[in-house]
Amino acid sequence: MMQLNDILYGEFEIEPVLIDLLNSAPMQRLKNVHQGGAIFLIDPAINHTRYEHSVGVMYLVKHLGGSMEEQIAALLHDVSHTAFSHVADYIFDNANEDYHESIYKQVIMRSEIPSILEKHGFEQGILFREDYSILEQPLPDLCADRVDYTLRDLYHAGLTSIDDVRRFLSQLVLQDGRMALVSMETAEWISNKFTELNNEYFKKPEHVYANIKLAEVLRNALEKEIIKKSDLLKDDFEVLAQLQSDPESSRKLEDIKSMARFKQFAVAGASDRFKRRELHPAILCCA
Secondary structure, eight states, rough: EEEETTTTTTEEEEHHHHHHTTHHHHHHHGGBBBTTTTTHHTTOOOOOBBHHHHHHHOOOOOOOOOOOHHHHHHHTTTTTOOTTTTHHHHHHHHHSHHHHHHTHHHHHSSSHHHHHHHHOOOGGGGGEEEEEEETTTTTTSSOHHHHHHHHHHHHHTTTTTTHHHHHHHTEEETTTEEESSOHHHHHHHHHHHHEEEEEIIIIIIIHHHHHHHHHHHHHHHTTSSSSGGGGGOHHHHHHHHHHTTTTTHHHHHHHHHHTGGGGGGGHHHHHHSOOOOOOOOBTTTTO
């Protein structure tokens, strides 16, 4: 057993198969892939990663009694995110924001993950199932993935506190295999916070600017063959180093960091590309 310490959830223990998966190259890469894409370029304080999020999703599945198979799937659900996370969706004009899902199986099968699973007696097929009800649910329902990124992004953006996070978690239960809350007050809190996160974090003009402008830099670098498409499966800092080797790309990166062209950026129009998201959590019937 190994003990982890998460900023939101505190200390908890994980089993050997999860330890080995955490130490795998695909998971370790996520330590340098920022959850917020390019936001860290303009606000270095917002620097939480896909690794932290993945551990958090695994914890929530574990916390609610999910099977070891679902915990494994939760831990690995984001291993195929490219450098700068969803910025890849803007590069390839992917309106569904699921480019990483389209390459998930390829990334898994080219890694040591299948052999780690086999070592611990698990089949690789457990990663490709679509019936993990705690891990994933469509909007507007709660699920481990959505709950973790909501709480984590809120906290790092300064929009909620650890006490509020812990209070919410104390009201989170499993009902008929799915996440539910034990009070209307808590359901209204997370719904309102989810709306706030979308309006004041995802659609914050400065954040939209950073992500869209970085996508433009990366698209241009791909066209000029400064980077290859496969390079997007490196981490953020490796790709930044490649961009900085090109004078034009390096200058454009500095423009992003200094918000040099922010006033000319069509913020309102750019924000419209983001999907409208709402949460309507289930309330435990016997509460």
